[in-house]
Amino acid sequence: MPIEMPKGLPFSVDTWTPSSSKRHHFLTHAHKDHSSSIASHSFFPIYSTRLTKTLILQQYPQLDASLFLDVEVGQSFIVDDPAGAFTVTAFDANHCPGAVMFLFEGKFGNILHTGDCRLTPECLLNLPDKYVGRKGKEPRCPLDCVFLDCTFGNFSQEMPSKHSAIQQVINCIWKHPDAPTVYLTCNMLGQEEILVNVSQTFGAKxxxxxxxxxxxxTNLALIVPEILCEDPASRFHLFDGSRRLYERAEAKLMEAKATLQSEPLIVRPSAQWYACEEKFSDVENTRKKRMDEAVKDQFGVWHVCYSMHSSKEELELALQLLAPRWVVSTTPSCRAMELDYVKKHCFNSKGALNKSMWKLLDMTLETSDEFGTLVKSVSCNPVLEETLQSFSSDARQEFFKDPEDAEVKLSSPERKNELHQVETYQQSEVLEDTRVHKSASYLNNGSSGLSASVRKLYRSMNVPVPKPLPSLVDLMNSHKRTKRGINY
Ligand SMILES: [Zn+2]
Incomplete structure (x- = not known):
């Protein structure tokens, strides 16, 4: 799930909005949720791999190919920018065909944006040596910030590798030699690897x-045309894995029963069933613990945990190896603070708020009207935690000692207001769900300006107190004054 890049950075990644003032645009891969609105809000240049560009042009034929600049995996290039040139390198994201992570190195610091990824240790080895720790040693040059795909950051079970999951699909098919038709719910870019392996193993298209x-x-015809066929007599059929899957699966099974034929086999290689805890019985939830072989559900569908995103365990391991100073989740369903690495290392790291991090704070401020969201963000916000540790004791007493106290001490309207001001600044660092947060100026809480506590906080950290934006009324008044000046 793409999020807007902080205002202090000159580039965007996977976001296509009318308000984007970024000078350079990067597209990590061709999944729809990363390219939505690209047709209506595309700006030159868009950097992507050639394959991603081709897939996107197939999806959005109205786009002009000249908007794109090709990047090669593993090859660095320099982007000129008025604020200072920076270097970019793309690395395989182990996600879907053409998908990459981007490493940005410039005056703003060293930033890795993973896009969507399955961040295995092998995948990390492609990064420059200096950014990856070895054998318990920290990297020589820790990244300043990682924008991380935390889609399954709350998923604590160990997931099989993609390779192992594909093997489970094949084993499942071997165990059902009587199934006249095998339906594979692999209609998503990134699942074609399963189709290729099935096709090769069973010698069928x-x-x-x-x-x-x-x-x-069209995607398959471009990537793996050799496995495609348009003959419904083939034993292997592509099957839609999303809309009303269980209903359609039951219908297929009932149909076979009614015509006294052997049951077809329906295999769903996806992590969705494993990650979703609702609507299922305890028996089914227990079945989901099996990760080493296909598991049949109550509707007759066989599941294999094939994931294009990392589990919590994989993310924790990756963060230990990278030891970044800061982590931002690009997926609001899991906040970076929910990861153990972030709790342990970003809170207390002396280097967490370095110069480049403060640069990143120069960004569009985002906040939420929902108080519940606000409290959660604050208690999960590493910047605030670090800030409070650096805060003078007097000022600190005005807030709270422990983020867990936040919810208790936030009872008075004044406290809510004060915390909201700090949170408004910090929220932008974490940049959680930009879809639900409304843009807000510094003075989201009214026109009273920054509170004494917040100003004190900034001064205690030797950071200039930012000037509040003028209110809309001020702007309109000054506009009127200017107009009058011209007319008279
Ligand atoms: Zn994706």
Whole structure:
């Protein structure tokens, strides 16, 4: 899930908004949630791999290919910018065809944006040596910030590797030799690797209904044309894994029963069933613990935990190896603070708030009207925690000693207001769910300006107290004055 980059950075990653004032645009991969609005809000230049560009142009034929600049995996290039040139390198994200992570190195610091990724240790080894720790040693040059795909950051079970999951799909098919048809719910970019392996192992092509799966058919025709066929007599069929899957699966099974035929096999290689805890019985939830072989659910669908995103365990390991100073989750469903590494290391790290981090604080401020969200963000906010530790004891007493206290001490309206002001600044650092947070000026709480406590906080850290933005009324008044000046 893309988030806006801090205002202090000259580039955007996977965001296409009318208000974007970024000078350089990066696209990590061709999944729809990372390219939505690209057709209506695209700006030159868009950096992506050639394959991602081709896939995107297939999805959005109205886009002009000249907007794109190709990047090669592993090759660094320099981007000229009025604020200072910076270097960019793309690395394989182990996610879907054409997907990359971007490493940005410039005056703003060293930043890794993972896009969507399956961040295994092997994947990390592609990064420059200096950024990756070895054998318990910290890296020579820790990254300043990692914008991290935390899609399954709350998923604490160990996930099989993609390779192992594919093997489980194949084993499942071997165990059902009587199934006349095998339905594979692999209609998402990134799952074609499963189709390729099934096709190679069983020496058969995969039937893809061109009318039903027009876009995915075009993708497959580009990436792996050799496994495609349009003959419904093939044993292997592509099956839609999303809308009303269970209903459709049951219908297929009932149909076989009614015609006294052997049951078809329906395999769903996805982590969704494993990650979703609702709507299922305890028995089913216990079944989900099995990660080493396909598991059949109550509807007759066989599941294999094939994931294009990292589990919590994998993310924790990656962060230990990278030892970044800061982590920002790009997926609001899991906040960076929920990761043990961030709790342990970003809170107390002396280097966490270094110069480049303060530069990053120069960004569009985001806040939420929802108080519940606010409290959660504060108690999960590493910047605030660090800030409070650096705070003079007097000032600190005005807030609270422990983030856990936040919810208790936030009872009075004044406290809410004060905390809201600090949080308003810090929220932008964490940049959680930008979709639900409304943009707010520094003076979101009214026109009273920054409180004494907040100003004190900034001074205690030797950081200039930012000037509040003028209110809309001030702006309109000054506009009127200017107009009068011109007219008279
Ligand atoms: Zn993706």
């Amino acid at each position: 995969i039937y893809v209904d061109k009318a039903k799966y027009a876009e995915f058919f």
